[in-house]
Amino acid sequence: MESFFFNITDASYKVTMEYENQEEYVKRVDISNGIVFYDIFLNSFGANQSFDIKNLDRLVAIIVVNQGNISLLDNISETNYLLKENTISIFESSRQNFSFMINSKIKIFAIFIADFILKRYLSSDKNEVIDFLYANIQDEVSCMLVDVQPIDALSLYIIEKILYKNEDNFMKSIKCEHSILEFMIHRFSLIDRLNDTLDIDEKHIAKSARDILLKNYMTPPHIKELAHLCATNETKLKQIFKKAYKTTIYAYIQKLRLEKANLLLRDKLCTIGEVAKEVGYKHQGNFSKRFFEYYGVYPKELLKK
Structure with a gap:
């Protein structure tokens, strides 16, 4: 064969x-x-x-x-x-x-x-x-x-x-x-995998935190509030989240915002400023800079035919 x-x-x-x-x-x-x-x-x-x-x-x-x-x-x-x-x-x-x-x-x-x-x-x-x-x-x-x-x-x-x-x-x-x-x-x-070395309780906390952030990435709760929602304390939540997803909670929120922006840019129906506002960035310049840092290309390049 x-x-x-x-x-x-x-x-x-x-x-x-x-x-x-x-x-x-x-x-x-x-x-x-x-x-x-x-x-x-x-x-x-x-x-x-x-x-x-x-x-x-x-x-x-x-x-x-x-x-x-x-x-x-x-x-x-x-x-x-x-x-x-x-x-x-x-x-x-x-x-x-x-x-x-x-x-x-x-x-x-x-x-x-x-x-x-x-x-x-x-x-x-x-x-x-x-x-x-x-x-x-x-x-x-x-x-x-x-x-x-x-x-x-x-x-x-x-x-x-x-x-x-x-x-x-x-x-x-x-x-x-x-x-x-x-x-x-x-x-x-984009494949979101949990660290296999987490124990059952750690997996539950990590998944709970992620699910909350997925629903509230534009206006996420503060770390203290997020920890309370996940039935743990701030220090433990930060440690478990970093272990689970190899990034900080703040960086994960930015990741979710930029991924949403990437989807919005696909259809070319919004301006860059509108996309920035839609995903929680007040300033278009800051959004474009963060988008380039994450993806290696400016959003304006993705809007070109």
């Missing part, structure tokens, strides 16, 4: 049109032996048709559904995952085929990353997201949904770079792989 990934021989950036019919297409791009992406647009492929991804190795897949709803069929467990429009899903799989079931007009962008690519970036901390993902696919995971969230402006911005900003051939593969790694970092950072 041929590997899904090792298809590059004499080129470092290989484009294969697996289907093409007028404006419809299924384009596969091998960036390197270990990273593959698909750019798919199908308008009249036919209801209840399938598009198969064959001979997969151990991998992580990030699937962006820009238009339409599709189903991903796990051929081993026969689980059918519905992937809705305007969502990004992260899956893990250990050496099996699966199929996209198509019921309507669709626009999809999907990245497949081999486990040996993830292995390059492992840390000594099993609670790191990449370490967690890598460990999972060393077991026999047929197809497992890890995370699903709405599409945001930064994701679309990076996808544009991957698809359209590498038209010249100068170090094309390296440029594209750099953008894909940027995309991976962003999407993996």
